[in-house]
Every structure is written in structure tokens, then in C-alpha cells.
Amino acid sequence: MKVLVVGGGGREHAIIKKIKENKAVEKIYALPGNGGIAKDAECVNIGAKDIENIVRFAVENSVDYAIVAPDDPLVLGAVDALEAKGIACFGPRANSAIIEGSKAFAKNLMKKYGIPTASYEVFDNLDCALTYLETAPIPTVIKADGLALGKGVIIANTREEAVSAVKSMMQDKAFGKSGDCVVIEEFMTGPEVSVLAFTDGITVVPMVSSMDHKRAGDGDVGLNTGGMGTVAPNPYYTDEIAKVCMDKIFLPTIKAMNAEGRTFKGCLYFGLMLTPDGPKVVEYNCRFGDPETQVVLPLLESDLLTVMQAVTEERLSSVEVKFAKANACCVIMASDGYPSHYDKGFEISYPNDLEDKIFIAGAAVKDGALVTNGGRVLGVTEIAGTLSEAIEAAYEDVKEIHFANAYYRKDIGKKALSATEGK
């Protein structure tokens, strides 16, 4: 079987490593992949948003199954285009990927179907947004409607900050067309949980929960990043809370999408906040999270490709999706300066025995050597019986991974650990 994976980050590396475990897989293509993924798949220099060439490549190479991992191609209709050529896919079609592609769509869906989320207003007119801000409760949260590489969310602690955020999005076009429309919403408080779920539109199977660390600096300070590390499971996410989420959020979302004629098939990511009023949705993503995938998939004991194919064929309820009763911690090693300016091109080295635990995000091969080529360079994941052991082991690994300019947070899992100690 020939499998094609669209994307080229740490998440895709984790997916590819897991897919490789299936004996039926003879060939994996990664479009575009990266220098590290090249050890596990044939990387082809076609960008993840270049749908025309992705489809052409898949047809010419008789690809049997395509996994579209990043948000952009999903929102742009990569799955629709591949399916039109008869290629089976994992991932939602464009009409359901909109759940991530438009925050206004997602908020309106939640309001219509009574799914708990922060209260909000949507504006496509700058003056109306500014008038609303004159009396809006502060702090408030301003979100660009469209995709913005995870950077289109501003938490404004003062009215002035709120005004300048709205102006930068709507007037100065800081996020291009993604900011033509903005969502202004209530500021919520509480621990955050990421839950990725397989769904075929009929059944929803949540994976083990996780906790991301989005800010660049220790103690959750500094700029928002794509994610600096993760742990799974998330200790705040108790069985009791999981049940509430299933009944009030997961199943209602699947039903709502069906009722709108936008059946969602693939991995639906629920970004949740456990507020004093119960769990609420912060955001939906139409895909696996990065770096959540790097802790969730290593804990998956069932065969990933088998589960994905069951999703595609709408028979998810017929397969087992089993996770190890263990803890995982992934520490992201980035280029110093990320998410702003950083240098790249530095050689990466690590001992061979870490190969299986490392997921490469931003690296290229230059003169036969693996060199840094992005902000987030790689993640290293360890699994252990307890969370503290997993964290300790991941940081032991970090000591053995070298490249000039390496930066990583020193406190991944610390908050989660204090939650377990409180129990």
C-alpha cells in the first residue's frame, strides 16, 4: 500500500512513524516532509498548499491513501480534490474544515446548537467593533476570523489594547484577509485541555487528553508559539469531566455538523477550557494538534492506519482505539529567538538510540548533515509510568541533543505535575 502524507512538521513525523508500523504499508510519501522525515518517508518537494500538484503526484504515483494533516490544505479543499480522483483520504472536506477555517462559523455553530463556549460578537465593520469595545467587559479576547498560524488571538487587558488589536487586524490587515472579520469574545479562565478525537460523523472516539504549552517562555510568559511542549494525559481532565465533554460538547458538535450538511470526518481537535462554569470550547481545529500528536500517538496501542481507514469508510465503531495507561512528555527544542527572528543552518546531532523518540519539525539536509531549518526544530517524547518520570526522561534526552542556538522551555509538564500532586 502506498500512503501519502501532506505536511512537513513534527506532527507529520509522528503520524508517519506510527503509520510505518502497519505491515501493509510499502511506501510513504511526504509532501513536502523535511530533512528529518526523509529517514522515514520519501520527501517530495511539493508544498502542502499546492493542491493541484499534490493531486497530480498522487494520481501519477498510484497512491492508495492520503492523510492531509495541516489546516491550510484541508480548508482549501485538498481532501475534496483527492477524492474527486478516487483517492481515499483521512481528513475533513472543505465544507467541514471550516470549523477551524472560520472562527465566526465555529462560534455561530456553538451558539445555534447550545454548545458551551465564551459569549461573543462577530464584526465585519471596524466602526461597529470599536463602538462595541467602548463598553465591552475587560479583559477581552480579539480573534481574526480566518487562519493566522495560531497568532490571530489577542488577549487585551485594557481597552486601549483591544482597540489597537482590532485596528491592526481590520485596518492594517496584520493577518491579511483573515482579519476582515473579527470575533470579540468573553475572557475565560481555567486550565486548558486539548482533546483530539477520531470521528467518522457517526461515532466520536476521543484520544488521550493532553496539555500544550503555547507561550515561548517558562511560566507561560512571552509570545504565543505553535506549541513548546506537551504532556498526556492532562491531569485536569478527569473521567467525570470527560463524560460532561462527551455529552455537552463532542456529540453535540458532531450532530450539529451533520445537521448543517457538513459531516466532519477525520481528527477533530477540541481546545477546551475548564472554567468555573464547566468545560467550554476555546477553539476547534480540523486536524491533529502540533505538538499534541507527538505525545498522543506514541501512547496509541492500536494500529493508526487501521483506525484512519475505519474513519474514511464510516465504520469507526467497528475498530478498537486503545491507549497505553502511561504518561508522555514532549519537549520542543526551537531556534533561539522563535517565534520572532532566529538563525538557521546549524548542524543537529543526537545519539542513534534517540531516533525513535525524536520528531523533526524544522530541519533540512545540507551536505549530508541534518541542519536546523525552522523555528521549532524538533520534539523529543518520552513515555513512562508516571508523569514526573516522563518529564525527567524527556529532559535527560534534551541534554543529548545538540545544535547551536537551541532554546527550550525548562518547565514543560510542571503545571500538570502540580495538579497531580494536589490530588
Ligand code: AMP
Ligand atoms: P486559539 O488560537 O483560539 O487557541 O487561542 C490561543 C490561546 O488564547 C488559547 O489557547 C487560550 O490560551 C487563549 N484564549 C483564546 N480564547 C480565549 C478566551 N475566550 N478566554 C481566555 N483565553 C482565551
Ligand code: GLY
Ligand atoms: N497545539 C495547538 C495546535 O495545534 O493548534
